[in-house]
Amino acid sequence: MTTPALEVHKLNQWFEKGTPNENHALKDVELTLQPGEFVTIIGGNGAGKSTLLNSVAGSLQVTQGQIKIAGKDVTYQSVAKRANLISRVFQDPRSGTAPLLTVKENLALALKRGSWRNFWRRGVKRDDLALMKEKLASLNLGLEDRLDTDIGLLSGGQRQAITLLMATINLPELLLLDEHTAALDPATSATVMDLTQQIVSAQHITTLMITHNMQDALKYGTRLIMLDHGRIVVDLPAEKKRGLTIPDLLALFKEQSGEEMNDDAVLLS
Numbered sequence: 161m162t163t164p165a166l167e168v169h170k171l172n173q174w175f176e177k178g179t180p181n182e183n184h185a186l187k188d189v190e191l192t193l194q195p196g197e198f199v200t201i202i203g204g205n206g207a208g209k210s211t212l213l214n215s216v217a218g219s220l221q222v223t224q225g226q227i228k229i230a231g232k233d234v235t236y237q238s239v240a241k242r243a244n245l246i247s248r249v250f251q252d253p254r255s256g257t258a259p260l261l262t263v264k265e266n267l268a269l270a271l272k273r274g275s276w277r278n279f280w281r282r283g284v285k286r287d288d289l290a291l292m293k294e295k296l297a298s299l300n301l302g303l304e305d306r307l308d309t310d311i312g313l314l315s316g317g318q319r320q321a322i323t324l325l326m327a328t329i330n331l332p333e334l335l336l337l338d339e340h341t342a343a344l345d346p347a348t349s350a351t352v353m354d355l356t357q358q359i360v361s362a363q364h365i366t367t368l369m370i371t372h373n374m375q376d377a378l379k380y381g382t383r384l385i386m387l388d389h390g391r392i393v394v395d396l397p398a399e400k401k402r403g404l405t406i407p408d409l410l411a412l413f414k415e416q417s418g419e420e421m422n423d424d425a426v427l428l429s
């Protein structure tokens with residue numbers, strides 16, 4: 161049997177436990193991702209999406225439960241310890257790249273797994289350059305001709321496309337996408353989402369993506385989950401989500417949670 165890429169077992173997260181402000185943000189969450197699955201996560205405001213991603217990434221300490229990545233128990237491992245297993249792309253295109261370094265230098269740093277020591281010591285080899293050019297050309301944004309351009313001079317969409325390349329160049333066990341197109345205009349967001357799908361499926365990268373865009377949640381990925389008040393209330397495989405519309409999804413949410421979806425961003429998308 162194949163080892164799952166991600167196993168979340170009975171995950172509970174509380175904020176300010178034992179105080180009047182106690183908040184039980186995740187409740188007995190069970191989630192298993194097989195290698196290559198691309199799961200989109202939607203849910204209302206405060207449903208627990210970020211708490212789930214932060215728990216998996218290690219930026220939030222687990223209160224109760226277990227998290228395994230590629231069979232390894234990482235529940236109490238720091239973000240740094242998990243870094244060789246997980247890559248994460250955030251909403252802000254500025255957060256994933258170093259603005260004063262060139263495209264080539266940023267990609268070289270990613271190839272050295274973010275280690276400045278290896279970066280300075282080993283420099284950029286000819287094989288690395290060939291790989292960078294090939295990867296950049298696959299984006300179809302003409303960035304293979306801009307290897308010596310400072311990243312800070314590129315547009316948000318170009319930067320986010322490069323961030324995606326950097327996040328996947330070493331084939332992580334798990335890719336976390338944290339509303340990574342939300343800060344882009346609709347056309348650029350669509351380009352970056354198409355690239356995401358292309359990169360993830362070509363390299364069979366297991367992916368968990370939070371989005372407020374229901375259309376994207378339906379269009380992309382191989383599975384869709386909906387969170388509500390800290391619980392997974394809907395879990396749809398590809399064949400079930402195919403053909404669904406946003407109203408279908410809203411109706412499903414209401415049926416499962418007993419409430420209307422309360423996310424303005426979702427409703428407007």
Ligand SMILES: Nc1ncnc2c1ncn2[C@@H]1O[C@H](COP(=O)(O)OP(=O)(O)OP(=O)(O)O)[C@@H](O)[C@H]1O
Pocket residue numbers: 175176183185203204205206207208209210211212
């Ligand atoms: N650091 C924190 N301290 C206290 N409560 C928190 C903290 N982070 C999140 N929460 C609470 O936990 C619950 C889940 O929040 P979370 O950010 O995971 O939701 P979300 O689904 O990502 O929401 P949104 O889509 O609005 O960003 C919310 O009630 C939120 O207020």
